[in-house]
Amino acid sequence: MLKLENVVAHYGNIQALSGISLEVSEGEIATIIGANGAGKTTTLKTICSLISPTSGKIYFQGKDITGRPTYEIVEAGISMVPEGRRVFPRMTVLENLQLGAYLNKNRQQVKSYLEEVFTLFPVLKSRAKQVAGTLSGGEQQMLAIGRALMAKPKLLLLDEPSMGLAPKIVESIFDIITKINCEGTTILLVEQNAGMALSIANKGYVLETGKIVMSDTAENLLENEKVKTAYLGE
Ligand code: ATP
Numbered sequence: 046m047l048k049l050e051n052v053v054a055h056y057g058n059i060q061a062l063s064g065i066s067l068e069v070s071e072g073e074i075a076t077i078i079g080a081n082g083a084g085k086t087t088t089l090k091t092i093c094s095l096i097s098p099t100s101g102k103i104y105f106q107g108k109d110i111t112g113r114p115t116y117e118i119v120e121a122g123i124s125m126v127p128e129g130r131r132v133f134p135r136m137t138v139l140e141n142l143q144l145g146a147y148l149n150k151n152r153q154q155v156k157s158y159l160e161e162v163f164t165l166f167p168v169l170k171s172r173a174k175q176v177a178g179t180l181s182g183g184e185q186q187m188l189a190i191g192r193a194l195m196a197k198p199k200l201l202l203l204d205e206p207s208m209g210l211a212p213k214i215v216e217s218i219f220d221i222i223t224k225i226n227c228e229g230t231t232i233l234l235v236e237q238n239a240g241m242a243l244s245i246a247n248k249g250y251v252l253e254t255g256k257i258v259m260s261d262t263a264e265n266l267l268e269n270e271k272v273k274t275a276y277l278g279e
Contacts, residue, residue, distance in 0.1 A: 046071040046231055047092070047123075047200055052101035054084075054091050061087040063255040064101065069200065074222070074232040076263065078239040078276055079252035085235040086128055088252070089202045092233075093118055093125050105200070120148060122199035128208065130189040134178025138169050141177050141188055145195030155195070162191040165221065183214035190221070200231045207238040219245050239276035243267045251276070 047069040054062040061084050069075040079085050090096045092103060094115045103111045105121055113121075124145075132141050142162060146155045163170035166187045172180065177188055186206055193201060203222065207215040215238065223245050226232050236242035243249050243263040251259040251272065259266070266272050273279040 046106055047233065048102075048104040049088075049092070050102040050104070052088070052091055052103065053099045054087055054096055055099050056087075056096075061255055062091065062098070065252075065255070065257055067250050067257060067260070069231060069233050071199075071231055072226075072229075073247040074226050074234060074245055076234045076236060076242040076246040076249045077252050078236055078242055078249055078266075078272075080276075081237065082254075083252040084255040085237075085252055086204055087255075089125055089204050089233070089235055092202060093123065116148065119196055119198075122197075123202065124193035124196045124198035124200075125202040126186075126189045126193045126204060126206065128204040130182075130185045132177040132180075132185050132188050132192070135176055137174050137176055138180070138188055139173040141192050142169070142195050145192035148196065158195050158197055162194055165194070165224065166191055182210050183218065186210065186214075186218055187221070190218075190225075194225070194230075198230060200233065201225065203232065203234045205236055205238075206234070207236060207241055215241060239272070240267075240278075243272075 049065050049067050052062055052065040065088055077085050077088060087096060091098050094113055097112050102109060110118055142159060146158060149155050168184055169188060169191055206218050219241055234242055243266055246263040249263045249266045250257050
C-alpha cells in the first residue's frame with residue numbers, strides 16, 4: 046500500500062534520512078522503532094510532504110506521491126497524528142474533530158464519521174464542548190487520533206502516541222490502535238516504546254541515524270538479541 050524507495054531527506058545541510066526503503070501492506074500494522082533523533086518523525090513528515098525528500102520515491106497504492114502537496118496526500122487517504130498530539134488547545138473537542146474533516150464538503154458524511162469517532166472514544170463525546178487544552182494527556186491523544194480519523198484515512202501514521210503518558214493510558218491507546226486496524230485502517234506506527242509497538246505490530250523496522258538497520262516480523266524482532274538489548278531494556 047505504501048512504499049518508500051531510497052528516501053533521502055535533509056534539514057539544510059544536515060542529512061536526517063540516508064536512503065530509507067520500507068513497505069507497508071494493506072491491512073497491517075507496521076512499526077518503525079528507534080532512539081531519539083533516529084529520523085522517525087522525519088520519515089512520517091516526508092511521507093506527508095511536510096518535508097520534501099532530497100531524492101527517492103514514495104508510492105501510495107501504486108501511485109507516485111513524492112512531493113505532492115499535503116492536501117492531495119490527505120485526499121489520497123493518508124492522515125497523520127503528530128508527535129506531542131498538537132490539538133488546538135483553545136478550540137473545543139468538537140471543533141478539533143471537525144477540522145480533521147475540513148476537506149470533506151459532504152456534511153452528512155462528516156456527521157457519520159463524527160459518530161464513528163464518538164463510538165470509538167466515548168469520552169470525547171461527553172467532552173465535546175470542552176476546550177481541548179483542558180483535557181488530560183491521554184484524552185488529548187485520543188482527540189488527535191480522532192481528528193486524524195475524521196479524514197477517513199486508508200493509512201494512519203502515528204508519531205509516538207505513547208509519549209508522556211502513564212503505562213495504563215498507553216495500554217488503552219494501543220488497544221484502540223489495534224481496534225482501528227481491525228476495523229480496516231492500515232497503520233504505520235512510529236515509537237520509542239519498542240516493546241509496546243512490537244506487541245501490536247505485524248512487522249517492524251529499526252531505524253538508526255537515518256538508516257533502516259533491521260526489518261523483520263514483529264515476533265522475530267521481539268526475540269532478536271540486539272533489539273532486546275538496545276530497545277527493550279533486557
Ligand atoms: P524524536 O523521537 O526525538 O522525534 P526522531 O527519530 O523522530 O526523534 P527526527 O525528529 O526525525 O528523529 O530527527 C532526525 C534528525 O534530524 C535528528 O538528528 C534531528 O536533530 C534532526 N532534525 C529534526 N528536525 C530538525 C530541524 N527542524 N532542523 C534541523 N535538524 C532537525
